Amino acid sequence: MREAYPESKKSIEYKSQIKAVMFDLDDTLIHSTIDFMKLKRKTIDFYSSLGISPDTLFPNMKTHEILQKATSMLRKKGYTPREILCIVKKTSILWNQIELENISSTCPIEGAKKTLTTLKKQSYDVGVVTRSCRRYALKVLKLTGLLEFVDVIVARDDCEKDKPDPEPLVHAMKAVGSKAEETIMIGDSITDFLCSKNAGVRFIGVLHEDDGLKNLKRNMGVETIKDLRDLIDVLT
Known part of the structure; x- marks a missing residue:
């Protein structure tokens, strides 16, 4: 869980300007079965x-x-x-x-559906930015019941460059009409962090046990959450 602190005026203004929430896919929204x-x-x-x-x-x-x-x-x-x-x-x-080999055993991350449902009810645009191929992304999102909540998918085959280059994230923002300061990126890896940084987008990392993001949190103060459901507290 995120630790609770009194909200500053800057924090409240930040929350009010966010229009789009972009997610990494594997091990952020779904438990990846890719070998x-x-x-x-x-x-x-x-x-x-x-x-x-x-x-x-x-x-x-x-x-x-x-x-x-x-x-x-x-x-x-x-x-x-x-x-x-x-x-x-x-x-x-x-x-x-x-x-595409092990798609049938894919399942959503705990709290993913509830989080996306809440975001859509609150009128946020929701995107998925993934280094995996589009066919895989569509299949696993449909299988896990998350596809209906996603407004845009940018996959490896949609851009010339992949994360950590900012191109996929910029492409997703253009698709929903949001600016960098109106967007937040959620991911579980340093690659996601670098993509966000390169695009000028605020990043929140989802921590796992063996995760380089812990070092980023410790050394660079990167904002993190332990549970995807904690994201709602960040935005509301």
Whole structure:
């Protein structure tokens, strides 16, 4: 739970200007069933087949870090921008397949439906900004009963760049007509935090047991909640 403090005038003004709430998807709104370790290993194997040494890419790296490093090394090997774009598209297809493997066992995060229901009753625009593919996002949101509360979805295949680049979040804001100062982003990772920061959007992290966000909270004062339902207290 969030600790209770007397509300300042600035806090009240902040609450009143928020119009849109954007969420990360995996492990923020739903319990992800994606085998991320398999996804990373398959990605490393794919780039190894293209001549990238597997000793330079590691499963403990984030997926976007693996992709950035691999494509950088392809450029150094003389691959053209067009060739690299084609390779990245093949990578995305590989990711799509793995993301869709275990959808049937996906379930919502505790309190997700109640939180989204309350936000819609209070006339907030609700968006989902995810690094997963659109087909996956639509399927899991429908399966978990959350799709009806979502006004906009921006997935990996909707933008040229992924989080932590601000492009997906900016795209979502444009879709609902909200400005950065009228938007709040909810996520469970440093990638979500950086995306929000790069877009000039306030961020609230949902803490998990093994989470780098704890270090951000400790060292940078990043606002966090332990339960998604606590978000309503932030906004009301």
